[in-house]
């Protein structure tokens with residue numbers, strides 16, 4: 364090997380020439396070919412890959428939409444309608460993009476709850492988890508900014524209500540809102556900058572996803588048992604074992620997405636957004652997109668403006684502290700007989716909050732939102748630290764292979780148990 | 789600081805001179821960056837054409853008692869309501885100290901024009917336009933306006949009475965040109 368060149372195992376001269384100067388082939392092979400993944404992944408481990416595909420599709424369809432979209436208050440609504448009616452396959456681009464946002468949140472929420480259930484945020488994966496929360500925040504911003512672009516009634520009033528959240532900040536709140544708007548109300552400067560940022564943020568997400576995966580490949584993946592792989596027997600090379608599993612999952616997921624795109628494209632949306640924005644009339648029921656409903660319920664649960672806004676942001680910020688709030692040494696909820704119940708109650712709580720968010724904030728819905736909000740924060744701030752201290756976890760298997768291959772456990776092997784485990788598996 | 793960069797250390801005088809150079813370079817750099825950030829922040833503030841939005845004149849002669857009109861000012865709706873004697877009475881009968889944002893009705897209208905209430909029609913919670921301008925609209929528990937977004941109620945003086953709205957509907961700067969004509973802004 365010539366001096367100053369990286370070592371390459373490729374025999375194809377062109378690939379080798381490139382690889383020894385810029386070892387991307389070696390890197391891809393290491394990170395997506397050989398990467399030793401625990402062999403006991405279940406289908407919940409598909410969702411990271413699915414999220415990556417959705418992000419790519421959003422960027423591609425978004426760029427194409429942008430070619431026919433006009434970010435001006437007088438033209439935005441009509442340009443989206445023109446995309447729908449006049450532009451070739453415009454309806455397809457828009458429906459993929461519109462429903463893609465929902466798909467993105469479905470996938471990410473499952474991905475996050477997977478991490479929550481299997482304790483993937485615990486040492487040593489704290490930073491990996493926190494980068495994930497950053498991605499979630501960026502996604503929330505991106506989806507909100509995008510929703511404003513078609514400039515329908517819901518777009519306009521979502522923009523108004525959400526930007527006004529900042530007016531709750533004491534002293535500087537009003538100036539911040541004026542600054543966000545670039546005027547004294549949501550208007551043309553607002554739409555323009557929202558478009559610029561909606562275009563930018565997905566690429567920032569790509570950057571953070573890169574860091575997220577880089578961190579993952581240092582600590583290695585968690586798995587349903589929540590114990591670290593002990594030997595080569597506990598892992599499989601990513602390719603072909605998990606590339607094929609991810610492809611299968613992707614196929615199923617794309618069918619699901621296509622069902623919405625082709626058969627119920629507006630099912631997840633709100634009809635009021637097909638009415639052009641009118642700054643003088645607020646629609647009687649403004650509701651955010653479904654993926655924001657639990658947070659919206661938390662906002663409305665509190666009769667105080669500033670406190671409501673603090674809780675709204677707190678609901679996501681608290682996720683950053685999870686690695687330190689959960690005091691249990693055991694990762695997987697499978698082995699946590701007490702925590703398990705609180706976990707599932709938390710899942711139910713999020714669904715209930717989501718439902719309340721779609722209902723008017725009065726009567727029973729207000730009471731339920733308040734109870735739901737208390738449990739949401741109680742779960743993270745009280746239950747997690749305490750249960751971890753008092754719970755007696757069930758015994759963990761000695762290794763990932765042990766429960767399925769009794770002889771290959773971590774301890775001293777019984778005589779005759781050294782037969783090749785792969786053949787038995 | 790220097791200890792971490794040069795753990796072997798040793799040259800006492802050299803070290804402090806280098807530290808000083810590092811610090812001054814960093815400080816000048818930081819000031820430069822900060823100064824350069826400001827144009828980017830201020831770029832996003834309202835531009836001159838937005839700031840230059842003129843004042844508007846509103847003719848009130850066609851608005852009967854009990855009716856209201858909405859006009860657009862600085863991109864925002866302004867509510868002008870011609871209050872009935874009963875509504876004025878209701879607004880005055882309140883014990884001001886019990887309000888969230890204590891303000892007597894007299895401070896929210898102009899002397900001698902008690903029947904005219906002029907307020908910015910933007911809910912002080914999160915900026916929706918409250919209902920109550922049209923005869924068929926719900927006007928909330930206090931006969932003024934009702935915000936459908938998160939359920940704030942305003943009274944006949946535009947004061948926040950119930951729900952999450954923290955303050956009263958703001959009264960814009962306006963003056964009467966004649967008994968039936970006002971200038972807002």
Ligand code: HEM
Pocket residue numbers: 418421422423424425426427428429432443457460461463464467502505506507509510511512513561562564565566568
């Ligand atoms: C993180 C990825 C993204 C998410 C979650 C997202 C989300 C959204 C949402 C929710 C809408 C509103 C759809 C509707 O109701 O009509 C939208 C619209 C739009 N997005 Fe994105 N988007 C993403 C990436 C992009 C990218 C990279 C571009 C590139 C320029 C883009 C360009 C547009 C355009 C032009 C519209 C307006 C047309 C329309 O409303 O269909 N998006 N986006």
Ligand code: FES
Pocket residue numbers: 911912913914915916935936937938939940951952953
């Ligand atoms: S915006 Fe009016 S009650 Fe929230």
